[in-house]
Amino acid sequence: MPREITYREALREGLDEEIARDENVCLMGEEVAQYNGAYKVTEGLWKKWGDKRIIDAPISEAGFIGMGIGASMLGIRPVMELMFYSFAYVAFDQMMNNAATCRYMSGGLINCPIVVRGPANGGTNVGATHSHTPENIFANMPGLKVVTPSNPYDAKGLIKSAIRDNDPVYFMESTVLYGMTGLVPSNDELEGGELIVPIGKAKVAREGSDLTLIAHGRAVVTSLAAAEILGAQHGISVEVVDLRSIRPLDEETIMESVRKTHRAIYVEENKPFCGVGAQISSMIMEQAFDDLDAPVLRITSADAPAFYSPPIEKLQLPNADEIVARALTIC
């Protein structure tokens, strides 16, 4: 029987299994070991695996992420936690120059099998510095992969794929989703004995025929809620496509859905300017123009830094009502 576990537990299971599978996999980050993780994703892993595999790093993102990149060149597979993905900006040179371009500049002699994971979301009243959503920024860089699981099943399957991947994978989670529960099969009921979700394969999270909502990360959850309302209250059949990864991108699943429904809205918690939706809507326009019955819309976070005041910040993020209202303008 599939079990109902949280997104946080699913990630932890994935990490635990990969640590057991490969002696070169180690976790490092601020408070990941003895403190059990700032968001408890790594809870219990230090007790189980000890100092060698689970490493508390000082508050020193450029240092320990750069160190992990260097170690990966010699075959270590570090999984590095950013307490908030916003802190990636402190390590930007290491993440953009060293991890992303060493392979190219060495003519393919080097690869960096690292994972940098952590929550990349707003909506928790922690102010602008802790609420960044850099998925579009990192996905802009060839050489990097950007993964954004929206549910516990994908969180487990994708983190395992990310760790096995031989390229740098930037794995963006959500603090709002950590407590979300979902069905995740236990290994003994799976063919092959483990849950693997390939990077680069989108999922049709809900089938429909009138409108496609395309989303990544937590915006998938919001889109599914909007789809319910649109179906129940407006008789509109909505398909929801969960990208799961932004780069590599499953464009076939997107185009297939748009060709079926003829209408598309990109929903994301990223900012609008040069956001992921800008890329996707451009691709839809180029590849499925004749199939469209309406312009492709984009619903994003407000184009402003994150507001601290809780009731106002809530208004900055996409919500189901906004999606419904925008959908009704094109359906």
Add this chain to the structure above:
Amino acid sequence: MASKTANPSTVPFADAPINASLTGEQKIDLLRTMVRIRRFEQTSLKYYHDGHIGGFLHLYIGQESVAVGSISLLGEHDHVITAYRDHGHALSVGMGMDECMAELFGKKTGCSKGKGGSMHYFAPDKNYWGGHGIVGGQTPLGAGLAFALKYKGLKGCCLCYLGDGAINQGAFHEALNLASLWDLPVVYIIENNGYSMGTSQARSSAFPKEGLAARAEGYNMAWAKIEGVSLYEIRAGVQEAVARAHNESKPTMLEIMTYRHKGHSVADANAEKYRTKEEIQRYMNEHDPIEFWKNVLIGEGVITEDDYKAINKEAGAEAEASAAFAIKSPYPDESEIFDDIYWEVDNHTEAGRTGRHFFHG
């Protein structure tokens, strides 16, 4: 300042065990490597001015003893990483002139297939991890190479080179903290040539009177300052740090005093403005590591002036041959633009075939 001529009985550090054990042939090899680096770079400069080489060209002329002396101490599990003034280290680890010259010319036969250029030489098969363009950016990577050695239980170390201009980058300080905190077998070698591009040390760095490396005190790390004109002194000083890394898994910060005879890069229009001509000439006369070592070896009776001339001639011919090789080599194909970005794509794996990786056109 070391004198131009050396008397073997008074050359400091000649009797250090690591030097006393050198055979005459090994001493000649060290000379040959320094001369090859110089001739390689002099040749590259000529072709740069002729328009064959693009971008930057940061020459190592005057500093050759630092890479040659320190890298000569390394063994199977020892690794090297440096910044953008990387030609000397590359030839010291055993990379060939052909692949290095062709890289400058942007050719397919270059060590990085023409994708990296002067600042980005790599040879992982020779434990050489670059060649890094961002000042100080390689210093956490050096800690990481050392971390990997320790993780795998290998007795080795990483020599991580940086210029005196890099010591003020935040990433370097983070790396120092991690290296000391976690007892990583890394040796940071500050090649102090006195200038971070056109800004002198006095105008760029705050440091104790003992020198830049004394900053290591703040990280509870061993350090030493070494005069860099003599291979004997460099080898003796670096060997202590390598032994500390191998035997105690402890880091060291070394400051090796040196001087670049040329500008920051070939494009440095002010190379003789922020330094006086007299200063440059003085160092060229008195702090030329090749001239110094040649005189040591003549003084020891290991070589004659004629032997040196033969080595110099041979190195010059090798450098010219490498330029000829570079000239006749093809440029990369346009189709290679999308190679060497993702390991999974290059290796045609299932992951590399899943999803769209490139978005042009």
